[in-house]
Amino acid sequence: MSLEHLKNKLVKQFLCATQISAVHFDEMTDTDVSLILDLLTHDTLQNFPLKTPYVAKFLKKMINQMEKKENELCDEIYYKYIELIQKDPNEGPFYKHYAFNSDETDEIKSILTIQESTSIVSHGTTGLCTWQAGIAMACWCLRNKHLLDNRVIMELGCGTGLSGLSACINCKPREYWFTDCHSAVLDVLKNNIQVNQNLHTFNCKFKVVQLSWDNIGDVKLNYETKPDLVLAADVVFDQNMFDPLCDALKWLMMNGTTEIYLFCTQRNPETFKTFQEKLKSCNLNFKRDILPDNYSILLQQDCPIYVIHIK
Numbered sequence: 001m002s003l004e005h006l007k008n009k010l011v012k013q014f015l016c017a018t019q020i021s022a023v024h025f026d027e028m029t030d031t032d033v034s035l036i037l038d039l040l041t042h043d044t045l046q047n048f049p050l051k052t053p054y055v056a057k058f059l060k061k062m063i064n065q066m067e068k069k070e071n072e073l074c075d076e077i078y079y080k081y082i083e084l085i086q087k088d089p090n091e092g093p094f095y096k097h098y099a100f101n102s103d104e105t106d107e108i109k110s111i112l113t114i115q116e117s118t119s120i121v122s123h124g125t126t127g128l129c130t131w132q133a134g135i136a137m138a139c140w141c142l143r144n145k146h147l148l149d150n151r152v153i154m155e156l157g158c159g160t161g162l163s164g165l166s167a168c169i170n171c172k173p174r175e176y177w178f179t180d181c182h183s184a185v186l187d188v189l190k191n192n193i194q195v196n197q198n199l200h201t202f203n204c205k206f207k208v209v210q211l212s213w214d215n216i217g218d219v220k221l222n223y224e225t226k227p228d229l230v231l232a233a234d235v236v237f238d239q240n241m242f243d244p245l246c247d248a249l250k251w252l253m254m255n256g257t258t259e260i261y262l263f264c265t266q267r268n269p270e271t272f273k274t275f276q277e278k279l280k281s282c283n284l285n286f287k288r289d290i291l292p293d294n295y296s297i298l299l300q301q302d303c304p305i306y307v308i309h310i311k
């Protein structure tokens with residue numbers, strides 16, 4: 001995909017299938033329209049397609065907007081729209097493409113391609129789609145490369161792998177361990193790693209490990225070395241998980257050098273408060289920061305996203 005395509009905000013949002021209601025079609029330009037039309041026949045979207053109903057909805061909005069402005073539209077966009085609405089909407093797999101900017105400039109650093117489920121919970125797990133905190137963590141890695149430099153990193157509940165891929169491709173850790181408890185999640189993750197290995201250079205060794213916090217014994221058994229850094233995104237949402245998660249964090253911290261960053265979407269303030277109390281009761285000292293609004297145009301910050309740093 002040429003980087004020329006990605007200068008425009010609307011195009012970046014289209015590629016990562018930003019919720020239609022969050023896209024400002026009223027700001028759409030003629031260039032956006034021609035870039036998007038161009039992208040629809042691009043190899044990347046042919047090989048790794050976005051969800052068909054999403055593309056159809058997006059085109060419909062574009063058509064409506066252009067008609068409203070009484071701008072002339074080429075026939076191609078109407079043909080493409082008709083072709084899409086006639087397609088089987090469930091014919092997957094579907095992908096999203098996240099274009100990350102470099103931290104210092106507006107330049108695109110990398111475009112990560114991620115296979116995602118179209119439903120929030122599928123196969124009994126939340127790990128088959130990428131969550132806002134996961135996107136935030138992926139951006140944060142790019143902006144805090146120095147914190148990842150040459151470190152052995154373990155990610156808990158890594159899901160589809162967007163954040164970890166950002167760390168391996170955009171930063172320079174020594175090792176990266178992708179971990180999650182769910183087999184279906186790990187299968188999709190392995191596929192996402194493979195897709196991105198064909199598109200990018202990985203800057204570190206990595207491994208994929210099936211690991212559940214519910215069984216801290218596995219962690220003890222399999223890791224004679226502890227990681228320097230533990231990362232996790234959107235793992236604080238179910239109070240039933242707090243005990244095993246905190247036990248795992250406590251064990252990981254016991255060497256006195258491991259640091260932890262948790263990226264948390266605060267959907268329910270009470271749940272989030274309970275988690276912080278749980279951390280305190282486990283003597284896990286932490287600092288809490290909130291990510292600024294508009295942290296990245298790849299994000300929809302409907303709920304606040306916090307970063308908890310345990311040290």
Ligand SMILES: C[S@@+](CC[C@H](N)C(=O)[O-])C[C@H]1O[C@@H](n2cnc3c(N)ncnc32)[C@H](O)[C@@H]1O
Nearest residue numbers: 126127130131134157158159181212213233234
């Ligand atoms: C909401 S998803 C977040 C996924 C990813 N980090 C992201 O932000 O897109 C929570 C993830 O935690 C994993 N998970 C849930 N309970 C777990 C447990 N007890 N042990 C390990 N992983 C768990 C799920 O399989 C899922 O991938």
